[in-house]
Amino acid sequence: xxKPKNNSRLGYFLNDYGMIVVLLVLMVVLSLVTIAxxxxxGASAGKNIAKQINALKDPTEFLLITPQGKLDFEIAQxxxxxxxxxxxxxNSVHGGPREANLAIRAAREAGKKITVIACTSASAKWDPVxxxxxxxxxxxxxxxxxxxxxxxxxxxxxxxxxxxxxxIGMTMVxxxxxxxxxxxxxxxxxxxxTGVLIRDCFGGKDAGTLGLWIAAIGGIAACVVVGFxxxxxxxxxxxxxxxxxxxxxxxxxxVANVLSQQRTIHEIPVAFDVLGKGYVLGIPIAVWLMFALxxxxxxxxxxxxxxxxxxxxGGNEEAARLSGVRVKRVLLIxxxxxxxxxxxxxxxxxxxxxxxxxxxxxxxxxxxxAAVVVGGTSLMGGQGKILGTLIGxxxxxxxxxxxxxxxxxxxxxxxxxxxxxxxxVLLDRIKKGQVKWSxxxxxxxx
Amino acid sequence: MQKKLLRxxxxxLIPVVAVACQKSSTNSDGDNxxxxxxxxxxxxxxxxxxxxxxxLAKAAETELGSEYQVIIFGGDKSADKQAKQVEDLINxxxxxxxxxxxxxxxxxxxxxxxxxxxIPVFTADTACLDKDVRIEAHVATDNYAGGKLAGQAMIQAxxxxxxxxxVLDYEQAESCQERVRGFKEVIDAHNADSKNQNAQIKIVSxxxxxxxxxxxxxxxxxxxxxxxxxxxxxxxxxPAALGAVAAxxxxxxxxxxxxxxxxxxxxxxxxxxDGRIYADPIQFPKKMxxxxxxxxxxxxxxxxxxxxxxxxxxxxxxxxxxxxxELKNKK
Numbered sequence: 001x002x003k004p005k006n007n008s009r010l011g012y013f014l015n016d017y018g019m020i021v022v023l024l025v026l027m028v029v030l031s032l033v034t035i036a037x038x039x040x041x042g043a044s045a046g047k048n049i050a051k052q053i054n055a056l057k058d059p060t061e062f063l064l065i066t067p068q069g070k071l072d073f074e075i076a077q078x079x080x081x082x083x084x085x086x087x088x089x090x091n092s093v094h095g096g097p098r099e100a101n102l103a104i105r106a107a108r109e110a111g112k113k114i115t116v117i118a119c120t121s122a123s124a125k126w127d128p129v130x131x132x133x134x135x136x137x138x139x140x141x142x143x144x145x146x147x148x149x150x151x152x153x154x155x156x157x158x159x160x161x162x163x164x165x166x167x168i169g170m171t172m173v174x175x176x177x178x179x180x181x182x183x184x185x186x187x188x189x190x191x192x193x194t195g196v197l198i199r200d201c202f203g204g205k206d207a208g209t210l211g212l213w214i215a216a217i218g219g220i221a222a223c224v225v226v227g228f229x230x231x232x233x234x235x236x237x238x239x240x241x242x243x244x245x246x247x248x249x250x251x252x253x254x255v256a257n258v259l260s261q262q263r264t265i266h267e268i269p270v271a272f273d274v275l276g277k278g279y280v281l282g283i284p285i286a287v288w289l290m291f292a293l294x295x296x297x298x299x300x301x302x303x304x305x306x307x308x309x310x311x312x313x314g315g316n317e318e319a320a321r322l323s324g325v326r327v328k329r330v331l332l333i334x335x336x337x338x339x340x341x342x343x344x345x346x347x348x349x350x351x352x353x354x355x356x357x358x359x360x361x362x363x364x365x366x367x368x369x370a371a372v373v374v375g376g377t378s379l380m381g382g383q384g385k386i387l388g389t390l391i392g393x394x395x396x397x398x399x400x401x402x403x404x405x406x407x408x409x410x411x412x413x414x415x416x417x418x419x420x421x422x423x424x425v426l427l428d429r430i431k432k433g434q435v436k437w438s439x440x441x442x443x444x445x446x
Numbered sequence: 447m448q449k450k451l452l453r454x455x456x457x458x459l460i461p462v463v464a465v466a467c468q469k470s471s472t473n474s475d476g477d478n479x480x481x482x483x484x485x486x487x488x489x490x491x492x493x494x495x496x497x498x499x500x501x502l503a504k505a506a507e508t509e510l511g512s513e514y515q516v517i518i519f520g521g522d523k524s525a526d527k528q529a530k531q532v533e534d535l536i537n538x539x540x541x542x543x544x545x546x547x548x549x550x551x552x553x554x555x556x557x558x559x560x561x562x563x564x565i566p567v568f569t570a571d572t573a574c575l576d577k578d579v580r581i582e583a584h585v586a587t588d589n590y591a592g593g594k595l596a597g598q599a600m601i602q603a604x605x606x607x608x609x610x611x612x613v614l615d616y617e618q619a620e621s622c623q624e625r626v627r628g629f630k631e632v633i634d635a636h637n638a639d640s641k642n643q644n645a646q647i648k649i650v651s652x653x654x655x656x657x658x659x660x661x662x663x664x665x666x667x668x669x670x671x672x673x674x675x676x677x678x679x680x681x682x683x684x685p686a687a688l689g690a691v692a693a694x695x696x697x698x699x700x701x702x703x704x705x706x707x708x709x710x711x712x713x714x715x716x717x718x719x720d721g722r723i724y725a726d727p728i729q730f731p732k733k734m735x736x737x738x739x740x741x742x743x744x745x746x747x748x749x750x751x752x753x754x755x756x757x758x759x760x761x762x763x764x765x766x767x768x769x770x771x772e773l774k775n776k777k
Contacts, residue, residue, distance in 0.1 A: 069564025096566060096582070101748030122541060122564065125485050128748040152537040159530050262617050262654075266551035266575065277555070353525055353552040354576070359618075360526060404534035407517045410494065 018431045019376055019391045022424055026395065030402035031145040038144045039121050042071040045139040046078015049118045052137050054084045062116035063107060063134075064092035065100045065123045072120065079118065090114065101128035146405055150282075157287045160371075160397035162187070162345040163364065164290050164390060167371045168297045169338030171389045174372055176314040176334055177381025178241035182230065182248035183342040183368055186223045187361025188256040190346025194219030195265030195356030204267030212272050219350070220343035226252055227339015234335060235328035241335075249365065256358040266355040276352030286348050293341070297386045310334060314381030370417075371396050374424045395424065484515040487742060488535035490528055490545045492571070494520030496685075497711055498731045499546055502570060505735030506544060510742065525552035532556035536563045542745070544568045544738050550575040550620050557581065566745060570738045572621055573754075583741040583751045587729040589621045592759035593628020595727040596706050599761055600629070600678055601636050601647070603704035603724040608646040609677035612669050614655035614662050614686045622657065622682040625708055629680055647678075655686035662689025670697050680706045684714030684726065691722045710762050716776055719767035727759040 040048055053060060064079060066072040076092040083089065090112050093103040100123065107114050117134045124130065124138050146152060166183050173180045197218045198204060202211030226248060233244045278285045301307035312320035313330050321327050350356045375392025377384025399420055403413045429435050489506060491499040499520070507516045517535065521528035525548045535543060536559060543560055547553035547569060554576025560567050561580050569584045600611065613629070616622040630649070637646050651669050655662040662681060666689065670676065679694075681687035687707030694703050700722070707714050710728025717723040734757055741751045767773055 067564030067566075068561075070562045072564050097746050097748040098750065121483075122539065125483060125541060125746070126748065127746055146538055149537060152534075155533050155537055159533070264549055264551045270578070273555075349526060353529060353549075353555045355525075355549070355551040355554070357525065357549060357552065359524070362524065400530070401534055404519070404531060405538060409518065410520045410522070 017376070017385065017388055017391060018428060019374060019388060019395065019424065022427065023391055023395050023398065026398050026402070027147070030147040030398065030405065034146040034148075034402070034405050035143060036146050037121075037141040038146075038149065039139045039141050042074040043078035043081075045071075045120065046075040046080075047082045048078075048139040049075070049137055050079045050082035052140070053079075053087055053116060053118065054082075056087075056116070058115075059086040059088075060116045061088045061090050061107075061112045061114055062118055062137075063090055063103060063114055064118045065103065065126075065129055066092075066094055066120050067096070067122050068094045075118075075120070097123075097126035097128050100126055104128060104132050147402060152401065152405075154283065154287070156394070156397045156401045157290075158284050159401065160393045161284070161286045161290045162348050163367050163371055163396070164393035165293055165348070166338070166342050166345045166364070166368045167375075167389045167393055168293055168386065169334070169341040170368050170372050171375070171377050171384055171386055172297075172301070172310055172334040173241070173338050174314075174369075174377050174379060175310050175381060175384045176331060177317075177379075178234065178331070178334070179245060179369070179379070180227075180230065180241065180335065180338045180342075181245040181365050182226065182252055183338065183345075184361040184363060184365035185249045185252035185256065186226060186339060186342035187346040187349055187364055188358050189226065189252045189259075190219035190223050190343040191350035191356035191360050192219075192256045192260045192265065192358055193222045194347050194350050195268060196259055198269070198272070199265055199267040205269050207269050207271075209271065212269070216275075216347045219347050220340060223339045223343025223346065224336060225339075227336045227342070228332065230339065231332040231335030235331040253358065260356065260358045262358060264355050264357045268350070268354050268356070270354070272351050273354060274351070276348050276350075286352075289344075289348075294386060294390050301386050306330070306333065311382060314383075316382070367396060370421050374421055376428050392424075395420070484513060485541040485746065486515045486517065486538070487542045487544060488532075488538075488540040489516060489518045490531055490535075490543065491518065491520045492528075492546045492548050493523050495522075498709060498729070499571075501731040502546065502735035502738075505732040506739040507735075509736045509739035514742075521548045523548050525549035528553065529556040533559060536560055536565060539563075540565060542566045542568065542742055544570060544742065545574075546571040547574055554579050568738055568742055568745075570734050572619065575620070581753075582745055583738070583753060583755070585734050585737045585741070585755045585757065587621070587734070588756040588758050589624035590628040591756075592708060592727040592729070593625035593630075594632045595628075595759060595761050596625065596680055596708060597629040597632025597636070599706050599725040599727070600633065600680060600704070603706065604647065604678060606645060607677070608640075608642075608644055608648070610648050610650040610673055610675055611678035611680065612666070612673070612676055612690075613649055613652040614665060614679065614681040614690060615652055616655055616657040616682050616686070619657070625682050626652075626680075650676075655681060655683075655689065657683050657686055659685045659689040659692070662686040663693045664689075666690040666693035667696070670694075670699065676703050678704045678706070682708055684709045684711040684717075684723075687723050687726075688713060688717060691717060695722075712772070712776070715762065715767050715770060715773055718762060718764055719770070719773055721764060725761055725763045728762040729759050730757055733757055 064076055066075055072094055090107050091103055093099050114134050116137055117129060117132055118137045119129055121138050124136055170180060194215045197215035198207050202215060230244055230248050233239050234241050276286050309325045309330050312325050313327050317327055349360055371393040372389050374395050375388035399417055489503050491503055494500055503518050519531045528548045543565055550572050553574050557567050557574060557579040566582045568582050571586055573584050615626050633647050650673055653665040679690045681690050684707045687705050690705050694700050704724045707723045707726045710726045714726050737755060745751050
């Protein structure tokens with residue numbers, strides 16, 4: 001591995017986390033290709049509309065027509081706060097085109113001279129609004145990428161939460177030169193166990209907070225047991241992790257199917273949404289949880305004995321054993337952690353969708369492994385960085401989100417995602433100076 | 447090292463900027479006519495693997511016409527993937543969503559998100575069972591009525607005789623549960639009516655088909671080992687029916703066992719023409735797509751839209767297939 005020539009902090013940082021450059025490039029690309037007109041929302045949209053109406057010479061009687069989104073209701077307030085006395089807001093309608101139609105007719109029939117209709121860019125497209133004989137005023141737009149809208153950035157963080165959290169455990173497992181294919185099935189198991197507990201033990205839709213906690217812990221505990229068993233089989237019998245976890249993948253998926261009787265478990269109270277959909281300071285709770293877990297994992301991997309031991313086991317198991325590392329215990333711990341985090345992921349999915357089914361998390365094990373590998377962790381073991389994995393997860397999330405934003409169909413998305421994974425891993429190799437021309441030549445000559 | 451990186455960055459940015467310039471110039475073209483901008487409709491399909499959904503989407507797109515920009519995504523039957531697609535479409539501020547849910551309950555979460563963003567939601571095929579959401583209209587096949595038709599076709603196929611039959615179900619989908627419910631009701635009524643012991647139709651086994659060909663083939667083969675005397679099979683969709691047909695033909699029992707399918711996909715219709723499947727209650731995905739699109743247009747025109755519309759299925763026999771212009775020259 002080549003070390004950077006200058007010993008600056010930036011140099012080391014880029015050497016360790018070179019993938020951040022790929023992430024930034026992707027973000028720049030997607031920002032440029034998703035540039036679009038944006039309108040302010042909420043109260044500021046109202047203020048903007050009020051200003052435009054205030055600029056009109058004659059006093060007007062006007063209508064406000066918006067869809068019934070959460071933020072649309074604040075537009076009326078914004079208008080009322082900033083509108084001049086000489087203008088009258090006759091009626092504000094929050095609904096669909098039908099309601100708009102009725103309101104326009106009612107206002108006309110009541111003898112109001114509606115000269116202006118204030119609307120959003122969405123309601124401006126409705127036929128009754130479009131065809132009404134009145135000046136339409138929409139909040140003035142500005143140019144900004146769809147990709148970089150705050151809502152979209154939150155969506156990206158939210159879409160990778162589950163993958164990223166599980167990828168923490170997967171990184172540890174892969175650093176010990178192992179692999180865990182069972183995490184996708186564990187998502188299903190955890191969701192189903194949580195769902196079944198809520199439905200059958202805590203009263204379904206009427207379950208209290210305590211019951212929800214116990215159910216969630218139950219779901220996670222089931223996965224901890226599976227993770228522990230995997231670790232035990234790998235450590236005690238020296239079975240290849242690939243085979244053990246492949247078996248677990250099937251076994252756990254089967255158990256989840258049996259437990260749920262192949263039905264969707266939907267008797268889950270609204271309160272359970274908090275974990276997946278609750279917000280603190282504008283960021284979903286699950287996303288805070290993800291960042292917190294990464295902070296803890298970063299500390300564990302770089303500052304604690306256990307972290308050093310995990311790297312040692314993957315680097316050279318025999319040398320680690322001879323220098324006093326309890327290899328089997330380390331293996332047991334990493335697979336258990338991986339199971340635990342997969343269980344947590346399952347609970348989050350269950351909360352996000354407010355339902356549980358045995359087909360959740362299918363193929364997610366591969367996305368998790370991809371995030372880890374793109375993040376620069378070597379499948380050979382001994383090398384890898386927790387924060388690299390976070391970057392890897394973001395790269396995958398950004399690509400998936402970006403491809404949806406530019407309307408790429410989902411089959412082409414597979415091609416792009418596959419190619420990006422190959423390119424990312426190749427770039428990482430080249431950057432670390434691990435690619436030799438002679439190796440490439442030897443493929444064809446020897 | 448950093449120099450190299452810098453060079454790499456600059457190189458990478460050139461095509462990016464080129465693409466972006468092109469894109470943004472087309473964007474500004476579109477915005478010149480911002481007054482009557484196209485309405486964007488996101489169509490979310492359960493899967494693009496099943497032609498049923500592709501037909502539905504295409505018909506909807508055609509019906510919506512040039513005033514609408516249509517974005518189509520397939521959800522690979524994953525509720526989670528579909529939820530994420532809906533969220534990405536909300537971020538693009540689409541004007542309406544037409545969803546064929548991957549999961550009748552789990553689809554509630556993304557629909558709620560669309561509701562909060564003020565985007566109208568229409569559903570087709572599978573209904574959303576989460577009552578906590580606002581849906582403008584739902585268009586679906588009357589699966590229960592279809593199941594009853596399948597039952598009548600089975601009685602007809604057996605020609606007044608009874609015997610043991612097999613049902614290949616798919617309990618994961620509520621629509622398929624409805625089909626089996628309707629089927630069983632007709633068979634039970636038939637058994638109650640006919641005093642003749644020989645005319646009794648008995649469902650000896652009900653196996654999961656996974657709604658696909660290979661699983662159904664295996665299930666049918668296994669069922670034939672224990673029940674060599676089967677006289678009929680009802681499969682909840684065409685891929686499952688074709689799997690059953692494949693197993694029957696491998697065992698050379700095609701003269702003994704009659705198969706009833708469901709859906710009326712092209713492969714199913716061809717099998718009916720060739721006499722391999724007796725009959726299908728057929729669904730009308732194109733009609734479903736067309737009706738959904740009409741409702742979306744009505745909605746934007748400010749007209750009333752019915753909350754639910756059920757499209758009645760129809761039995762489709764060999765005679766229908768022989769006369770079907772769409773099947774000419776198809777193998």
